[in-house]
Amino acid sequence: MHGLHSQAAARDPLTTRRPSESPASSSPRLRGPRNRLRVTRPRPAPSCFPSPLVGAGRSLQGPRSSSPTPGLQPPLHPRGPLRDPAAAAADPSHPPGGCKSEPPRCTETPLLPQRRRSPSRRLFGRAGQEEATPTQCATMPPDGAAGPRSSPLCAIRRSPGQGILPQEALCEPPLRTRSLVTSSVFTPAHSGGQVSVTLKLVPQAATMPFGNTHNKFKLNYKPEEEYPDLSKHNNHMAKVLTPDLYKKLRDKETPSGFTLDDVIQTGVDNPGHPFIMTVGCVAGDEESYTVFKDLFDPIIQDRHGGYKPTDKHKTDLNHENLKGGDDLDPNYVLSSRVRTGRSIKGYTLPPHCSRGERRAVEKLSVEALNSLTGEFKGKYYPLKGMTEQEQQQLIDDHFLFDKPVSPLLLASGMARDWPDARGIWHNDNKSFLVWVNEEDHLRVISMEKGGNMKEVFRRFCVGLQKIEEIFKKAGHPFMWNEHLGYVLTCPSNLGTGLRGGVHVKLANLSKHAKFEEILTRLRLQKRGTGGVDTAAVGAVFDISNADRLGSSEVEQVQLVVDGVKLMVEMEKKLEKGQSIDDMIPAQK
Numbered sequence: 001m002h003g004l005h006s007q008a009a010a011r012d013p014l015t016t017r018r019p020s021e022s023p024a025s026s027s028p029r030l031r032g033p034r035n036r037l038r039v040t041r042p043r044p045a046p047s048c049f050p051s052p053l054v055g056a057g058r059s060l061q062g063p064r065s066s067s068p069t070p071g072l073q074p075p076l077h078p079r080g081p082l083r084d085p086a087a088a089a090a091d092p093s094h095p096p097g098g099c100k101s102e103p104p105r106c107t108e109t110p111l112l113p114q115r116r117r118s119p120s121r122r123l124f125g126r127a128g129q130e131e132a133t134p135t136q137c138a139t140m141p142p143d144g145a146a147g148p149r150s151s152p153l154c155a156i157r158r159s160p161g162q163g164i165l166p167q168e169a170l171c172e173p174p175l176r177t178r179s180l181v182t183s184s185v186f187t188p189a190h191s192g193g194q195v196s197v198t199l200k201l202v203p204q205a206a207t208m209p210f211g212n213t214h215n216k217f218k219l220n221y222k223p224e225e226e227y228p229d230l231s232k233h234n235n236h237m238a239k240v241l242t243p244d245l246y247k248k249l250r251d252k253e254t255p256s257g258f259t260l261d262d263v264i265q266t267g268v269d270n271p272g273h274p275f276i277m278t279v280g281c282v283a284g285d286e287e288s289y290t291v292f293k294d295l296f297d298p299i300i301q302d303r304h305g306g307y308k309p310t311d312k313h314k315t316d317l318n319h320e321n322l323k324g325g326d327d328l329d330p331n332y333v334l335s336s337r338v339r340t341g342r343s344i345k346g347y348t349l350p351p352h353c354s355r356g357e358r359r360a361v362e363k364l365s366v367e368a369l370n371s372l373t374g375e376f377k378g379k380y381y382p383l384k385g386m387t388e389q390e391q392q393q394l395i396d397d398h399f400l401f402d403k404p405v406s407p408l409l410l411a412s413g414m415a416r417d418w419p420d421a422r423g424i425w426h427n428d429n430k431s432f433l434v435w436v437n438e439e440d441h442l443r444v445i446s447m448e449k450g451g452n453m454k455e456v457f458r459r460f461c462v463g464l465q466k467i468e469e470i471f472k473k474a475g476h477p478f479m480w481n482e483h484l485g486y487v488l489t490c491p492s493n494l495g496t497g498l499r500g501g502v503h504v505k506l507a508n509l510s511k512h513a514k515f516e517e518i519l520t521r522l523r524l525q526k527r528g529t530g531g532v533d534t535a536a537v538g539a540v541f542d543i544s545n546a547d548r549l550g551s552s553e554v555e556q557v558q559l560v561v562d563g564v565k566l567m568v569e570m571e572k573k574l575e576k577g578q579s580i581d582d583m584i585p586a587q588k
Contacts, residue, residue, distance in 0.1 A: 218261070223247035226261075228268045235280030236491075237267035240298045254291050256348045258284030263292055266412040279303060279492050282412045284352030286345065286479045286487050300484075300491050304549040313485035313495050316552035319454075319461040325561040328451030332505050332568045334540065337447040338460040338557065340497040341440035341488045343479040344471065349489045350439060351413040355420060358437055362421040365436050368470040369425045376463050378427035380436075383419035399426065399433060414439060414489070432463050440488050440497075442467075451502065457557050485549060495549030500557040501527075502564055507539035508574035509567055514584060518570075521587045522563035523547055543567070559588065 218226050227246050230238040241264060249260045267280025281299065283289055289296050297309045328336070343349060344364065347357050366380045383391065409415050426433040435443035444467065446460035468478055479487035485495040509515055519526055527542040543564055545556040570580045 219251055223250055226250065228264070230268070232271050233267065233280070234272040234274055234276070235267045235270070235278040236299045236302050237264050237280030237295070238271075239302065240295060245294060249292055249295060252291055254285050254287040256285045256287070256352060258288055258291075258348070258352050260292060260295070262352065262413075263288060263295065266408055269411040270407050278408070279490060281491065282351045282414075282489050283349055283487070283491070285348040286343070288349075289484060289487065296491060300494065300549070303492055304495070305547070307550050309483070311550060312482050313549060314552040314555075315480075315485060315496070316554045317461045317465060318554065319458040321554045322454060322457055322557055322561070324565070325454035325457065325557070326452050328453060328502065328561070328564060329568050330450045332571060333451030333564065334503040334505070335447065335449045336451060336453045336456045336502050337445065338453075338456055338498065338500040339443060339445040339447075340460075340464070340499075340553075341486070341493055342442040342444060342464075342468075342497070343487050343489070344441045344476050345479050346476055347441065350437060350441070351489060355417055358417070358421040361441050362423065362436055364471075364474065364476060365434070365442060366423075366425070368467060368474065369434055371470060372427075372463075372466060375459070376427050376432055376466065378425055378432070380423055380425040382421075382423035384423075394424065399424065399430060409439070412489075432459055434467070439490065440493075453500070453502065453557065453561050457500070461553070493548055495547075496551075496553045496556060497548060498553050498556055499544045499548075500560045501542050501544030502560065503540050504543055504564055504568065505538070505540050506567060506571050509571045509580075510539055510541065512570075512574065512580070518567070518584060519543075521585050522566070523559050523588050524563045 223246055224243060227243050228241075230241065246260070253259045262284055263281050266282055267278070270278065270280070272278045272280070279299065281295070283296075293309070301307055301309070344361060347353060347361055350358075353361070362382075369378065369380060372378065386394075422437045424433060424435055431446065431448050433445040433447070435445070444460070444464050446456050446463065448456055471477060481487065486497050488494060488497050506515075509518075512518075523546050524543055525546040527544070528537070543560070545560050547556055547559075566583065566585065570583055573580050573583070
């Protein structure tokens with residue numbers, strides 16, 4: 001889904017000390033809940049910094065001042081503004097040696113977590129809240145940049161306060177934690193010479209909601225007051241949702257309580273790219289596509305090439321109907337893969353499901369998958385039971401889904417409670433895999449090295465049908481209807497939910513002026529070597545079917561087989577310096 005990162009901030013005098021001070025003299029203490037920060041210092045000696053509480057004409061919040069980062073205003077120094085040196089010298093409480101021209105500064109040392117956790121446990125919820133080492137201040141470079149980032153904030157402690165001083169968070173832990181301190185409120189409590197600072201440590205992409213955030217108090221406001229600003233958005237939802245349509249649908253909800261605002265939130269939070277059209281909405285349950293059909297139908301029609309509300313989807317999982325596919329040149333086709341998603345009837349979808357539901361889906365899925373035999377005999381591996389190294393190895397091998405840092409996933413609520421009740425099941429030779437509770441209840445994958453797409457598709461169809469039969473016998477068939485086919489979380493995956501793809505070397509064809517046109521005519525799409533939003537390494541592309549809805553599984557894989565075979569022939573001709581103009585196909 002892409003994380004959002006905080007920018008470098010000016011040093012905050014509220015949490016600083018003189019370089020000459022020893023750590024023991026001003027070290028913050030570590031107490032209380034791990035998601036709060038407290039800076040504790042002894043009562044200040046008389047100096048040039050009087051208390052802001054006694055300064056005539058000065059509010060506690062203080063004046064706003066410029067900052068290198070928009071929206072960040074350093075708070076008023078706890079000892080008040082600098083006094084005029086001459087006036088201070090006449091004050092009997094003035095310290096010997098005269099005024100210091102600057103408030104004390106912090107010794108910059110990297111902020112390190114007190115204990116290590118695996119990335120999946122650091123990402124979300126309570127498990128993702130890190131402790132800071134006392135007496136340390138954060139200095140962290142932004143992504144892709146060298147040099148320190150000055151973010152002076154130390155230690156963790158929750159403390160009630162009296163005054164309230166709005167201030168953006170200035171601290172960011174190491175990037176490897178994938179967490180940061182987000183906007184919060186400084187709450188100075190002037191008591192006994194102590195100054196307490198309250199901050200909240202939350203995951204990366206912190207501005208994204210991690211669950212359904214909409215309540216019924218919104219009905220107290222007029223629809224035009226609740227209508228989102230979509231003026232700069234480029235997604236299918238933003239094209240369809242008008243103020244009138246919002247007014248018509250906003251007070252509706254599905255039987256499980258999924259609302260219009262829950263449907264559109266991911267598209268509101270993610271405007272998209274000017275040249276990349278995203279969907280911009282999700283379903284929270286099977287009924288979402290019915291209750292909010294006035295929104296979903298035009299989006300589906302726009303996304304799936306004019307698929308009308310009256311059209312009926314075709315399903316064909318008979319692998320024997322596929323022609324060819326076992327003769328793709330392995331010198332060019334490095335690996336083959338077919339995947340799809342499935343939703344279990346009777347449960348809400350990942351953007352909306354509760355912890356109990358998610359765990360029930362996992363339990364049901366594990367029982368079904370562990371009953372498979374023969375070539376499909378395998379084992380389930382829950383994410384919570386894996387080490388960081390085991391997870392990363394599976395991700396690098398393209399077996400396991402990556403950690404959910406995409407704003408598209410975070411804003412939809414699919415990453416809540418991560419990694420609770422998520423995992424991967426695979427057969428003994430890792431050629432047939434099932435992801436549990438990622439974007440959909442189940443993601444079923446068949447894969448192997450080389451270009452034998454026929455065998456990959458056979459295994460896919462046979463294994464998928466076996467799984468479906470087990471779920472039916474348990475009283476939980478997959479969500480399906482004759483209009484939408486298999487019902488999944490994202491409208492882009494409705495129908496077959498299938499993506500059949502190969503990793504293929506196209507060093508010359510990829511540089512050809514008509515490469516994109518050829519893909520369009522073949523009804524194929526390309527991704528980088530590592531999948532969506534990645535670059536092609538060594539001219540290796542992930543080529544797959546562009547269609548999901550309105551055509552069958554066999555038809556979609558057939559397009560991949562025929563199209564890839566043609567492109568490999570084009571690549572061979574270009575290697576010899578020959579023209580391929582006579583090979584460019586008509587639009588399929």
